Amino acid sequence: MKNITVLGAGIMGHGVAQLFAQAGYKVRIQARREISLKKAKDLITESLKIMVEKEMLTEDKMDQTMANIHYTTDLHEAIQDTDFILESIPEVLETKLDTYDIIESVVSENTIIASNTSTFPLKELTQRAKHPERFIITHYFNPPQLVPIVEIAKFEKTDENVVKVTYDLMKEIGKSSVVLKKEITGFIVNRVQVAMLREAFHLIEQGVCTAEDIDIAIKGSMGFKWAFCGPLESQDLAGLQTTQAMVHNIEQDLSNTREVPAFLKEMVERGEHGIRSNKGFYKYNDNGAQVIYTRDDNFLNLLKLIQDSEAKKEETAATTK
Template identity: 35%
Template sequence: MNINKIVIAGAGTMGYSMAQIFAQFHYQVMIYDLSDKAIENAKKRISENIDILIDEKEITSQQGQEIMSYLSYTTSKDCFKDCDLVVENIIENVDIKKSFYKDISQIVSENCILATNTSGISINELASSVNKPERFIGMHWFNPCHLILLIEIIKGDNTRDDVAQTIYQLSLDIHKKPVIVQKDVLGFAANRIQFAVLREALFLVEQGVISKEGIDDVMKYGLGFRYACLGPLEVADLGGLDTFYHISDYLMQDLCDSHEIPRSLKEHFDKEEYGVKAKKGFYDYQDGKDLEVVQQRDEKLLKVFEALYK
């Protein structure tokens, strides 16, 4: 299935980042949003990103202009009439997403693929509002899009194999590392692993076993450093499955297996301490620390990216 024209629905951070990446690989990209303000912000941020790439000599000024020429912006649903792919990136609300799909799946052509960037909402649930759900699929990107290579491609019960393979090949063509999640499960693959780690990490902190700073250091300087190079099954193979078997015999029964929201996470939520966006979470982000921590994150990710994958 040929992909030439792409509509990114939702002009937020993830949306304009995806659009820029597709444009860099010469796809015709339209960014759609209901909000004129969101559209203007997307234009501004993409222009700033292009200027940074030019300043850092990653691309020439001419290449920057060429990237911009592949991008268009609109608040009109007419953009859905002649596209080959829609990648939806609107608010993470089931009802709003279903209403969106019920509407646009009647506008797009029969051969248009509809993909959602949801980070965990059931693909089957969203597909129930799609006309011709066999062309509906999950395409889960990770923030920041320009540095995180992984894309999860999630099949619903009705998703055609050729649709999944088309999105898989498209992901390769834009130099990403796609994986196909064959079954629609809540959280897909990455978030299930992420939240399993978070649950055990918060459990250890809440039990007084280790400080919050200590548990983050365990991940950054030990497990995370290792997992930047190896997957968990590769780690087990290299460590010896006999060793992992014997550890599992006594450790599995002692791990946190609570089905409740972790207590400390709930406490911060109840206080509206949402992390960087609220300038307070597990850590304090006031007095410019919010911008500083995001900048440090991106700088470190870029160094890892350049060392391992560039």
């Protein structure tokens, strides 16, 4: 694996390109418009600068990382002689399928095609594929250059060697991966997230609390714990009789709607799309630039804590062997 291609330079694409470039790979990132590429380059520069400020990256490493990324609007140039393609274009099936048609007409049979789709199963993504066995899903989380996990999803046609190579590649760029055993919409994290959001939306609709109240409550409780103590581990620590009682007593009262809530549809219709439009559940200036800066600064502090904790665990394991 030497050459990596990232298709799409949006919220996710630029962060994934940064990740590979930081790990020393030559990356070509493609978007249709120059302006998207310029924005991606600015965001990558900003993200690397914060790491330098926090002494998590040297200036030399920052320069090398920047030099490892080639920006292009030309799809053919981006995919020529590449080993691994990460497709991170919009979540529109037909757009993805059209792009795969072009990719497969250009690249060799050995090129792995990974999608960052949040929702489409491989069965749908490969419906027109000549070589479905080289398709895989690597699902990152925003901001991908900082969030430590990638979900890997395969299907019955995926070559096991493609899974292995992808798993090893994720490890090499500093990611831990979870490989799903079965194909399922939304994988692990988005299923759990959507179940939680359904209830959060229900609480807002019922007038129990505001969006801000929910964020405060979750950040200060589950959010505080989960980086070090997962939801199931937390139950062991709380005692499973309590878990059983909690599930039994609350479950019957939870929302079981299958509809997107009307208030969310209305927000989207009004153009309230979050930071992109400076309004969502909160108001923003400058497309949330300051909010993103603070978020990344905090996430880097957390990442450092997690890395230190992992290093200590490995050290202890090595000395007790």
